[in-house]
Amino acid sequence: MTLRTWQLRLSLGIALLTTLAFALPLGYAARQQAADRAQQRSERRAAALVTVLAATRDPRAVRAAWQSTGADAASTCVRVPGSAEVGRCRAPGSALGHASREGRAVRTRTADGQDVLLLPVRLPEGRTAFVESLVRETERTDGVAAAWAVLAAAVAALTLIAVMGADLISRRLVRSAGQLVRAAAAVGQGELGVRVPVGGPREVRKVAAAFNTMTDRIAELMQSEREFAADLSHRLRTPLTALKLDLDAVEGPAADRLRAAVTALDQQVTHLIGLTRKGSADATAASDQATDLTAVVGTRMAFWATLARAQGRDCDVTVDPAPVAVEVGEEEVVAALDALLGNVFRHTPPGTRCEVYAGLLDGVPSLVVEDAGPGIPALEAASVRGHSGGASSGLGLDIAARVAEEAGGRLLIGRSRHGGAQLLLRLGGDRPGRARGPGTRGVPESTSPAADAAS
DSSP: OOHHHHHHHHHHHHHHHHHHHHHHHHHHHHHHHHHHHHHHHHHHHHHHHHHHHHHHOOOOHHHHHHHHHHHGGEEEEEETTTOOOOOOOOOOHHHHHHHHHHHHHHEEEEEEEEEEEEEEEEEETTTTTEEEOOOOOOTTTTOOOOOHHHHHHHHHHHHHHHHHHHHHHHHHHHHHHHHHHHHHHHHHTTTTTTOOOOOSHHHHHHHHHHHHHHHHHHHHHHHHHHHHHHHHHHHHHHHHHHHHHHHHTOOSSSHHHHHHHHHHHHHHHHHHHHHHHHHHHHHHHHHHHHHEEEHHHHHHHHHHHHHHTTOOOOOOEEEEEEEOOOSEEEEEEEEHHHHHHHHHHHSOOOOOOOOOOEETTTTTEEEEESSSSSSOOOOOOTTTTOOOOSOSOOHHHHHHHHHHHHHEEEEEEEOTSSSSSEEEOOOSSOTTTSSSSSSSSEOOOOOOOHHHHHH
């Protein structure tokens, strides 16, 4: 149920309860007033005949007076002792005796359930005459239907006005809430320049102002972070330039390795400066471009092959001959490969064998790095950011896992056929149903995707 629908229903219920609380008593009062008017009319008809009896008791004069009342004659009658009844009398005999004893007007009911007003009249000779006046049912309901119709129209009109007013207010609230939702979604997509118009009720204005303050603060923090990263990157350029100049005076295989390492570091610093200048939105757009996994891995392994030979490692590299596209940028693929191989070179002794494979495994773009070292004891916590069982920052496998998630896959950690660690980076295929989080899973032991692909 939307906010607008909920508020309309609430307003409709409140309006109906409020109007009915006034309409029902007013309707009852209108009916009671109609009944009172009917009683008064009955009394006036009876009073007219009582005046005649006070003046004369001649039956012919009384009948003539009764007939002169016109339409009221059908509702009245006169009983004079010793004379015939004038008109149609309906009161029971018991009511006559009661009225004679009380000496005042008595209301009674006829055999067919009609109300009758009975007035006793004392005659000079000591006897009592009676005048009856029927309370007409048409008079008892006269004007009640019209009163109820007016009240029903008033209830409908007031309810409609209340609902229309509530709808007008709810539209303003929904419009403000919709603007806030759209702005929040835009900020979630990296558009930090979005602001919410400050308007509407006081509470909505406070929320809009708080949202704008939050986005301003986020923009300031991100700008400060980019400036800090850019400043740090530029500061690194100075020692890198000094290293390049010093390496020109060094000769031999060690100099080549150092030059390759410094060149790679310089490329990473340049890439970092470019990212800080572009901002997060441009970086996200760049990462959406497809990258050839096999070409990037093949090119990057030329750098790692030099370090492997220097440490006496046998590092077999196998890449599929056909291009394999992944939905992450080239820099992310390089960062993931460097993180996986850096884990091998840092945590295994020199001379430890390693294998690298890039291509399709079960139709999914994959990057596999295996070694013959001691392995990873805590598989589930290995890729948790900041967690490390050794003297490291614990960020390497976290970087690889995040790259896999960006590509729609995950990082699998297990044991290779050589007894060491096996790091399988699936760069796709798991996007529809993958779970959010570190994305680290174990794989069966004694399996080697890289070896199977190479064989």
